[in-house]
Amino acid sequence: MKILFLCLITGPLLLLSQLVRAQAIEPEEEKHYANPSVEGMPRGRGVVIGYERLPQFDIDSRSDNPTIGNGTGRVRRNNKWDMRLMAPVLNKPRTKLLVGVTYNVEEFNFENVEPSSYSLYRYLEDRDLKSLGLQVAFLRSIDEERFYLIRAKGELNGDYTQKDINITDYLKTTVDLAYGWKKSPYFSWGVGAQLGYTFGRRRVYPGVLYNRTFNDKWGVESIFPANFRVRRNISEKTILYGGYRLEGASYNMYVNITPLSQFQDIELRRTDIKALLRLEQEIYDFLWFSIEGGFRQYYRNRIYDVIGSRDELINNDLAGAGYIGVELYLVPPRRFSQK
Template structure:
C-alpha cells in the first residue's frame, strides 16, 4: 500500500510555503509498535494506486477580455463557448523494493478554446487560439527512499514539451519545460505523515522555486485529509472500500510556447502563454470492477493569471487576459492493480 499512496501523491505534486510542526498524539512506544514497515508519504484510507488514467474536462461558456499596452495589438473581448481538456497518463514501477521505489511515467495532454462568433476582424489572439490544440507530452521519473520506519525522502524529475506544435522546423528546445520536486518527510503513524520540500516548476506559470508542506492524515475509518499545501488540499470521506468522496481545492498552472503565424503576433516570433487557476471541487471515485475505477469531478474554476509574454521566460507582459470564472465538470477512467496483487504486497 505504500507504493500506491506514493503514486497518488506524485500525480498532484506541487509544493509551496514554509513548514510548520505537528506533534504526534500517541505515546512513543505505541508508535514503534505500529510502524512495522518502512516510512512512506501514504496513509491508510487513501485511494488505490493508478496505472493508466484517461480524463476529460469541459468548461462551459465564459467571457474573456484582453488588454495590451502595445498599440499594434490593442484590446479585445469575446466569449468562449467551451474550453476542453483531455489527458492520458501512465505510471509504472521499474524498482519496487520495500525500502526503495522508482516509478516512471508518461503523459499526453491537450487543451483547446472554442470561441463564439469569430470573424476575420476578431482579436488576433482569439482567432489564433480557435480550435488550436495546446499540447503537452511528458516523461517523468520518481525516486522514493525510506531511511527507516520514520523518515523518507522523495525526488521527482519531469520533462515536457509544451506548445502548439505548428511549425515543421521546430527544435525540442523550443518547447521543453523541466520540473523538479524534492521532499523530506516523517511517518508519525500509519495514519499520519508530514513532509516539507520544494518544487522548481510552473504551478504559477513562470518557472520558479516554490517551497511547501505535505500533510496526510486519516482520523478514523471514514474521514481523512490529503494535502500538499497550498497547491491542493482535500477532505476525504470513505463510504466503503469501493467508494470515496472528496471536497477541496487545487491550483493548476501551465506554460506553452506558441508561434502565432499569420496574425499580428507573428512579429514577436516565439511567445509564451502562462496560466494559473484555482478550482474548488467535489469528487467521487467508484470501483467498476476490481482493477477498473471511474471518477466524476465538478466545481468552480477561477483564473488567477492568464497572460501572453513577448518571449519565453520573459517578465514583460504582452497581453493580459481576464477570464471570467466558470463551473466545470470532468470524468476519469483509470486502471488500478487487481486486489489480489495489493493483498499479496
C-alpha cells in the first residue's frame, strides 16, 4: 500500500445561476474531496533510485533432509538496488489512476565460499535475485469524508535471466484494498487488507491506516502492523522520520548444483523487521534525496522444496545487523502542489 502518500488534489465545481437573466456561470466554493494524505506529509515520489547495504552477519542453516544437511557461514554483505516509477494516467478531483513499474535486485556475498561449502551458500553467492513488477492503483473519493483504494500488482520474482525467463514460473501477484475516512485536513484513517507476501507465504494480511498531523512540526504516518513512523517536519525542505517497517519477499529459484538440484525448483521466503531513522532533504524543488539507517532483524528466512509448498527444506537463522540506505527521487514541483 506504498501509494497511500498521494498528494491532496482539489477541483472546483461550477454552478449555473439565474437562468432568467444572463445565465452566468460562477464557481462554487472549492470542494476538498477525501484522500489518505494529510497536511505536513511530503509530496509523492514519481521516480526513485535507491541502494541499501547490510554488512557482516552470520547465517546458520538447518535441514531435516540428510542429503542437504546443516551449514554455517558469514555474509560479507547483502546488497539491494531499487528503482521505481509511478505516473498518473487519470487525475481528476475525485478519481486517481496510477501506473507504476518497479525493478529490484538483491544479492548475497559470502566469506570463503569454496566447492566444499554449503550448497545453498554456493548457489546464492553473487546471484541476482530480481523482482520486476507492474502495478495499477485506483483511488476514488466518494465525498469530502470517505474514500477507497484498490491496488493490483504483478511481479516476476526469482533468479531468472533474460534468456531463460518463463513468466508463469516466476509470477507473484498482490492485491490491496482499503476504505478510509478523512476527518480533517490533518487526520485520516482507514481499514484494509492485502493478499500478498509480507510474511513470505501468500496470505491475507489486515491493515489499519492512520495518518495524523498534530501541529506544524509533528505527525504520524502508519499502516499498522506493516509500518509505523513518527514524522518531524524540521522545515519545508527537511523531514525526519523514526519508526519501524516490515518487509517480505518470495523468490522462485531453479538450482543447478548438487545436492539442491534434486529439487529443481525451490522457493526462498523471507520476512524482516527494520527499526529505522530516516532523513529526507530537498536538493532543488522537484529533486530530493534520503538517507536511512537502523537495525534489521530477520524474523523468518526459509527455503521450501517446491514453489508454493508448505514443506520446509532449510531453515535459515540470520543474525541481526545494522543497515544503511540512500535514495534519490523526483517529486512534483512545488508550484503544482500549491495550485
